Amino acid sequence: MGLEIVVKDIMDAAQAEVTRLDREADAEASLILEDARQNAKKIIGERLAKAEDDIRKMRQQEISSANLEVKRTLLNARKELLEDVYTRAERSISAFSPEKNKELLKSLIENNEASGKRIYSNAASEEIVRKLTSLEYAGNINCLGGIVIENEDGTVRLDYTYDVILKSVSEQLLKQTSDILFG
Numbered sequence: 001m002g003l004e005i006v007v008k009d010i011m012d013a014a015q016a017e018v019t020r021l022d023r024e025a026d027a028e029a030s031l032i033l034e035d036a037r038q039n040a041k042k043i044i045g046e047r048l049a050k051a052e053d054d055i056r057k058m059r060q061q062e063i064s065s066a067n068l069e070v071k072r073t074l075l076n077a078r079k080e081l082l083e084d085v086y087t088r089a090e091r092s093i094s095a096f097s098p099e100k101n102k103e104l105l106k107s108l109i110e111n112n113e114a115s116g117k118r119i120y121s122n123a124a125s126e127e128i129v130r131k132l133t134s135l136e137y138a139g140n141i142n143c144l145g146g147i148v149i150e151n152e153d154g155t156v157r158l159d160y161t162y163d164v165i166l167k168s169v170s171e172q173l174l175k176q177t178s179d180i181l182f183g
Contacts, residue, residue, distance in 0.1 A: 078182055085177065086170055093144050093162045101145055102128050108147050108160045109133050115158055116149035 096104070105125060109132045113119075118138035121129040125145055130137050141148060146161035170177075 078178065081181060082174070082178065085181070086166075089166055089170070090144060090163075093166060096145065098128075101125065102132075104145070104162075105129060105147065106132050112147075112149055112158060112160060115151070116156070117152040118150045118154075120148040120150070121146070 105121070105128055109119070109129070113133055113135060116135060119129060119133050119135040120138050120141045122143050122145055123140045125147075126137070126140060129147060135149065138150065141161070143161040143163045144166070146163070146165065148161060149158045150156065
């Protein structure tokens with residue numbers, strides 16, 4: 001009987017040790033699981049914050065891209081409108097009455113005749129220019145109207161064609177024209 005008691009005591013002690021180890025293992029497993037849950041929450045939070053930041057950046061890029069496209073479209077529309085205004089001005093110049101054309105040619109010749117030896121004009125204005133100037137008529141040029149005056153050796157050409165005058169005025173007044181048209 002004494003042996004049975006010793007065996008029982010050993011078994012009870014072993015069982016108590018197993019129970020204690022089970023409790024410690026359960027407690028350690030609970031700590032590990034809780035730590036893993038906390039790490040998972042932290043990782044999920046970080047990834048969620050990064051995803052939100054990425055979405056915010058993508059949205060901002062899309063908005064910037066859309067704004068740039070709107071500006072590009074607006075600039076292209078403005079450019080087309082300015083080109084249309086320029087084309088209309090060319091048509092208007094082409095439609096000058098003979099009296100208006102003669103008046104402008106007379107003014108150009110009187111103000112610049114002393115600067116040259118030869119004069120050019122478009123074919124439509126040749127007769128008028130020949131009558132208004134004492135310079136040698138050197139031929140026809142392709143232009144809306146106006147004159148080109150050249151010195152004796154041809155090294156200096158003063159271009160007073162309506163085309164060049166329109167282009168010069170257009171460039172000088174581009175900002176003002178744009179402000180008038182687009183505010």
